[in-house]
Amino acid sequence: MKKKITSQREMMKCFINATYSILDSEGIKNIPIREIANKAGYNSATIYNYFENLEHLMFFTYLKHFNIFIRDLSESIDSKATPKDMYLNMLECFLIHSYSNPKVFYYIFFNKYSNSLEHDIKEYYLIFEEELEENIIPFITSVKGGTIYEIHTNIVTQVFENINESDENLVFLSELIVLVYHGLLHNLVNNPKEDISLIVKKTLDYIKKIIYAFENNFLLKECI
Incomplete structure (x- = not known):
């Protein structure tokens, strides 16, 4: 069973590497599935043994950009910051x-395959174990939730854990921030x-103002 799973992930x-190679050389575009299969050295039908369709394959390919972000993030964090x-x-x-890659990140977080992000991100690192560097493990294990809204709510809850607010209010704050990001993206x-x-x-200016309003209880006042 373990050998079968390993073989499946290798395929x-x-x-994914074939798709990424095409995108890297030709830019973000719609790729015929036959072109990917030829690049990988297999026929088109083989792809459907491992991915639901081309969109599913593209989703995992775009997670390579997410990995680049995580690696950059791990190198830029100041552990002494509040x-x-x-x-x-x-x-x-x-x-x-x-x-910098709006189509890619929009696809990762706001398409039909964006409802199981925690599972899919961790599956990505099972496929690409060599990319799971020690310094990024804490960031990967902290990804909790199926959607970007759930993941961000978990982060916000930790950031503002010292503020005596209900879970409902923290969810409201989190969703408002994600909606701003979604709209601008x-x-x-x-x-x-x-x-x-x-x-x-x-x-950042929008989000800082939202947080300021939240911290000073302006955001949660009842509208008349």
Whole structure:
């Protein structure tokens, strides 16, 4: 059984690497599945033994960009920072990577395969064990949740654990932040020529104001 699983992951790696190689040389585009199969050295039908369809294969291929972000994040974290400052630093790193590859990150977090992120990210590192460097393990194991909303809520709960707020209020804060990110990322997908550094700054400004309003109980006041 173990040999079968290992063999299956090796085949998945083969197709993911072939897809990534094409994207790396030709840019983000719609790739005919036959082109991927030819690159990998197999016929097209073989791909469907390991992936539901081309979208499923693309999802795992795009997780290579997520790995690049995680590696960069692990090298830029200041362990002496306060939880809130650490969160904002992590967020800035995430925004730089995702806005630099908006279609990729939109696909990772907001498509039909984005409902089992914890499982799929960990599956990715079982396929690419050589990429699971020791310094990134804490960040991978901290990914808890199926969707970006659930993952971010778990992070926010840890950041603001000293604030006496209900889980419902923390979920509200988290969802509001993700919605801001979602909207700006979607806009960048449709307008890729916009200045990334300005959008990163705009996003951080929005989120800092949301957090300030939350901390000072402005955000949770009942609307009239």
